[in-house]
Amino acid sequence: MTDINAFASQDDVLGTVGAWRAEGRKVAIATVVKTWGSSPRPVGSRLVVDGDGAMVGSVSGGCIEGAVIKQAFEVMADGKPRLLDFGVSDEQAWDVGLACGGKVEVWVERLED
Amino acid sequence: MxxxxxxxxxxxxxxxxxxxxxxxxxxxxxxxxxxxxxxxxxxxxxxxxxxxxxxxxxxxxxxxxxxxxxxxxxNPPLRIIVVGAVHISQTLVPMAAIAGYEVIVIDPRASFATTDRFPNVRLLDDWPDEAMTTLAPDSRTAVVTLTHDPKLDDPALEVALKSDAFYIACLGSRRTHARRLDRLRDAGFDDAALDRIHGPAGLAIGAVSPAEIALSILAELTAVLHAAPAASRAA
Incomplete structure (x- = not known):
């Protein structure tokens, strides 16, 4: 029989933060704080990243995760939280953004010791 | 942080x-x-x-x-209280858990409410009205009755209808449901109260198997939660 808790825990991103912290890993937390238009993940959605780039959760349909992870490494390094802004992507210019036409603001912070 | x-x-x-x-x-x-x-x-x-x-x-x-x-x-997770540890519940419970709900199953019948049939879920073997009163459904709680047995479903419904539960649904044919509404009316519930009950439970997606019925119930519950167009039932 399937362990239903295994499914439920996939959504418990903060639970992952706790587990990673217990293992002594560095952790950055990215949170969607505002959305405009048809952004794929609602306010409060989270992506957490550890020092090796392991990630759990999401802040978009996958379009901006790469850029968020890059910033997460910066935040883990200097400890300064950042507010990131992602608009509509321009495919011609290879911009990072949301192909769906939405806009999001993502807050990235480090879990302090 | x-x-x-x-x-x-x-x-x-x-x-x-x-x-x-x-x-x-x-x-x-x-x-x-x-x-x-x-x-x-x-x-x-x-x-x-x-x-x-x-x-x-x-x-x-x-x-x-x-x-x-x-x-x-x-806020605490949304809850689904399932009355009846029946076959449909066995698929509804894991589906609801995947969708992020805390699930509680009520069934006083010992042969139904077993951890073999329902691993990793909170099972209550109290009589449904007692269990429901203890659980105190609020506006972040859904109640689904699945036993088909008025002795079990009705007491649970009477507690649900006096609560702020955001979704109340009952499995059973239209005929069964009509009789259920008659009984509840006799018990003193008015049309406004009875109108809160989604019966037969689930969106009309032609569900046949237990998993499909569970899916239709979860879909209807989601539509009601978000006040989506699919939530408005045909008269």
């Missing part, structure tokens, strides 16, 4: 205590707002605003002076 604040937030979440995490989107200063106390420094006006947002489960950005604050609501 400071480790101590994170620990407090996690403790609140596991104790199913509502908490709003408020972050200044300038320097990242944070506070945790509970109904009865605040951990951290926050202007009174923002504490009140955060509590309102927590009650409405509506996170978002607030402005105060020159600073923008993000309010992140951590």
């Amino acid at each position: 400071k480790a101590a604040l994170f620990e407090t937030l996690q403790a609140a979440r596991s104790a199913k205590r509502p908490a709003a995490l408020v972050t200044a989107l300038s320097d990242g200063a944070q506070a945790l707002v509970f109904h009865d106390r605040v951990d951290g420094d926050l202007p009174e006006e923002l504490v009140l605003a955060a509590r309102t947002r927590l009650r409405d489960n509506a996170g978002g950005v607030l402005e105060h002076g020159d600073v923008r604050y993000f309010v992140d609501c951590h």
Whole structure:
């Protein structure tokens, strides 16, 4: 029989933060704080990243995760939280953004010791 | 986020205590707002605003002076109370868990409510009205009765109809449902109360198998939760 808790825990991103912290890993937390238009993940959605780039959760349909992870490494390094802004992507210019036409603001912070 | 604040937030979440995490989107200063106390420094006006947002489960950005604050609501998970540890429940329970619900199954019949049939779920073998009264359904709770047995379904429904449960549904044919409504009317419930019951349970997607019926119930419940067009039933 399937362990239903295994499914439920996939959504418990903060639970992952706790587990990673217990293992002594560095952790950055990215949170969607505002959305405009048809952004794929609602306010409060989270992506957490550890020092090796392991990630759990999401802040978009996958379009901006790469850029968020890059910033997460910066935040883990200097400890300064950042507010990131992602608009509509321009495919011609290879911009990072949301192909769906939405806009999001993502807050990235480090879990302090 | 400071480790101590994170620990407090996690403790609140596991104790199913509502908490709003408020972050200044300038320097990242944070506070945790509970109904009865605040951990951290926050202007009174923002504490009140955060509590309102927590009650409405509506996170978002607030402005105060020159600073923008993000309010992140951590309310206990939505619950589904399933009355009847029957075959459909065996698929409804894991599906609802995947969708993020806390699931509780009520069935006083020992041969139905076994951990073999329902691993990793809270099983209550009390009589449904007692179990329901203990669980005290609120506006973040759905109640689904699946036993087909009036002795079990009706007492649970009577408690559900007196609660703020956001979704109440009953399995059973239209004929069974009509008889159920007659019994509840005799028990003193008016049309406005009875109109809250979704019966037969689930969206009309032609569901046949237990898994399909579970899917249709979960779909209808989702539509009601978000007040989506599919939630309005045909008369």
